[in-house]
Amino acid sequence: METRSARTLLFSVPDWTGHDPGQHVDLKLTSEDGYSAQRSYSLASTSSPGWVELTVQAVPGGEASPYLVDTMQPGDELQLRGPIGGWFRWTEDLPGPVLLIAGGSGIVPLMAMVRRRIESGVATPFHLSYVARTPDHVIYTNELATYAQRCSDLTIERLYTRAGLPDGRRTPGRLALADIPGPSSAFSADVATAPRTSRTRVYVCGPTGFVENAARLLQERGHAADAIRTERFGPTGS
């Protein structure tokens, strides 16, 4: 378990040839009487032939996520298809600094990018702004802390919306303009003069409302619309 309601699952998939950070898979769950349900989940791992790692947040009243988080046991099986998606994707050969904005379990595909950045050993500057309800809701908390200490080009900012830590300098609340790094601060070049290749690439992932707000703030802060890639997840059904 990553938090009280999020769990990381590791699946052995012998014919999995690998994937890029940001891509997702389709899962199909089938009950004994043949009823089935399908959902999409982001890949949490960097490319890993033979293995697929997912982190799933249980949605209260949901159909697939409570099974994956609470019920599924080692040895149980499901059908999996992927990797899917080629747009919301980062690989170490892409030039330019990277800004990641995560809302809640939207951290998962962005964590795959952070992990790839660390593993590949490139010096690409990364800034992760991770918005969570409270410190208890932060997924991958120890791993993120380790990376932040180890790697000077990786900045990790945790922003809380409901309740923060006693020594937190920011009043808990939703993502605001002041929370958004500009295209040039902390990064290499000014957006107006920089060649497109050294522009900051921005990836935003989270619930629909979060992403809409973040994308609007990013543009207000001077990030070009075509430098922002988004992945939204809606409510998973009534």
Add this chain to the structure above:
Amino acid sequence: MAVVSRGFGGRRQVDPQVPPGQYRTDDFPVLTAGPTPLIGTVNWTLDVTGVDGASHSVSWQQLMALPVEDVTVDLHCVTKWSKLGTRWRGVPVAEVLGAVGADLEGVEYVMAHSHGGYTTNLPLRDLLHGQAWVAFEFDGSALAAAHGGPARLLVPHLYLWKSAKWVNGLELLREDRLGFWENFGYHPYGDPWREQRYAGD
């Protein structure tokens, strides 16, 4: 042979109105590759480009003067949600093509273009005969920017990525070309009832 996931019960609601692999939602999720653009109607145009490369623009005023239809349709998104009974107002695509006197001789496909560079390819026949609209109202109100306003393509019999938001161009083609998601491995046609999610389905 299906793999059974031990202990999985699920809701066991098989809804005949929902295509295979889809589930029903009453919300209207937003899925877009980038930020939502804010587009006004004053300078809005929809460019129809013929196979000869000649282009004709339809202004917002001209669009509003064309015959409108009110339709109630089901939406099916490839990310697996379906929303049933949605109410739209729009101009049939056939009326838009007719208004600019588009020459459809030899035209088999259409590439829809959107503000921001998004594209999606469709067979021409799927845009005619009361199957597709340039929609500008949802549920009795002006279409919100997040859902593709001021106007989007509405082709409800195909997965929703074919219903290009913020549509600003229809390019008539003799031969099929792949659009934005289709180039990333999504199905070139996208029929939800045949579950054509990805290339090869």
